[in-house]
Amino acid sequence: MRKIFQLLCLLIIITSLNACSSDKDQDNGVNSDELSYTLNTGASANELLSDSRFSKIIIEAIYVDGFKPEQASLNNLLSFLNDRLHKPGGISIIEREIPAQALGTYSITEVRQLEDNIRTQFSVDDTLAIFVLFTDDSNENDSGNSVILGTAYRNTSLVMFQKTIEELSGGLNQPSRVNVETAVYEHEFAHIMGLVNIGTALQSDHEDDTNSAHCNVDGCLMNAQLETFNPLNMMNIMGSGIAQLDAQCIADLQANGGK
Numbered sequence: 001m002r003k004i005f006q007l008l009c010l011l012i013i014i015t016s017l018n019a020c021s022s023d024k025d026q027d028n029g030v031n032s033d034e035l036s037y038t039l040n041t042g043a044s045a046n047e048l049l050s051d052s053r054f055s056k057i058i059i060e061a062i063y064v065d066g067f068k069p070e071q072a073s074l075n076n077l078l079s080f081l082n083d084r085l086h087k088p089g090g091i092s093i094i095e096r097e098i099p100a101q102a103l104g105t106y107s108i109t110e111v112r113q114l115e116d117n118i119r120t121q122f123s124v125d126d127t128l129a130i131f132v133l134f135t136d137d138s139n140e141n142d143s144g145n146s147v148i149l150g151t152a153y154r155n156t157s158l159v160m161f162q163k164t165i166e167e168l169s170g171g172l173n174q175p176s177r178v179n180v181e182t183a184v185y186e187h188e189f190a191h192i193m194g195l196v197n198i199g200t201a202l203q204s205d206h207e208d209d210t211n212s213a214h215c216n217v218d219g220c221l222m223n224a225q226l227e228t229f230n231p232l233n234m235m236n237i238m239g240s241g242i243a244q245l246d247a248q249c250i251a252d253l254q255a256n257g258g259k
């Protein structure tokens with residue numbers, strides 16, 4: 001009896017889900033099949049890299065008032081994405097500003113909730129949508145000599161801790177702001193492309209044993225030092241220009257539909 005009841009509940013849930021999606025299809029006037037935006041980081045790597053399901057990308061870049069990324073950094077990001085992703089229909093960015101959030105430091109749970117409230121672009125038809133938030137405060141887990149500059153926290157969602165990035169760049173004995181922004185933005189995007197070994201399979205043994213989802217090649221864009229590191233080492237890591245993906249990371253992306 002209990003089993004029948006459970007089954008009935010499941011049927012009701014499935015029926016109401018169907019009702020929701022067909023309402024949506026009618027609204028759009030097309031037979032759309034939306035890709036969920038709440039999957040794990042790396043789960044949509046192939047959809048991002050190849051053009052088999054989506055031929056275009058739209059990036060919804062939302063920054064808190066006063067924390068706008070440099071245009072040159074966004075241009076660098078676009079050229080990085082065009083080098084790696086098969087998107088014949090193009091990759092574009094829509095920018096939007098939101099007021100100060102007054103949340104204090106951010107937990108990833110708070111970032112997820114904020115996204116659920118403000119995200120307006122979703123992956124339907126031939127267009128994959130990516131959400132990027134530029135925050136007005138730091139990650140709650142930062143401690144004196146270890147700070148987090150960005151996090152890829154869902155299949156098409158990224159957060160850049162813009163206040164922290166600005167504090168650690170552009171000053172005396174600091175790398176330029178554009179260099180740091182570019183490296184962090186590209187690093188986080190590469191995580192949703194499935195690097196390293198999170199949705200894009202390894203073609204060679206280069207995953208960092210102590211920092212999972214990162215590359216063990218010194219100087220590679222996917223080295224863990226780029227995302228969480230001691231600010232005192234900043235010049236060593238970023239002082240000599242913007243890190244690039246090494247050959248092993250690129251081979252992984254190519255084997256999963258990328259360029």
Ligand SMILES: [Zn+2]
Binds near residue numbers: 187191
């Ligand atoms: Zn990382």
Ligand SMILES: [Zn+2]
Binds near residue numbers: 221247
């Ligand atoms: Zn690498």
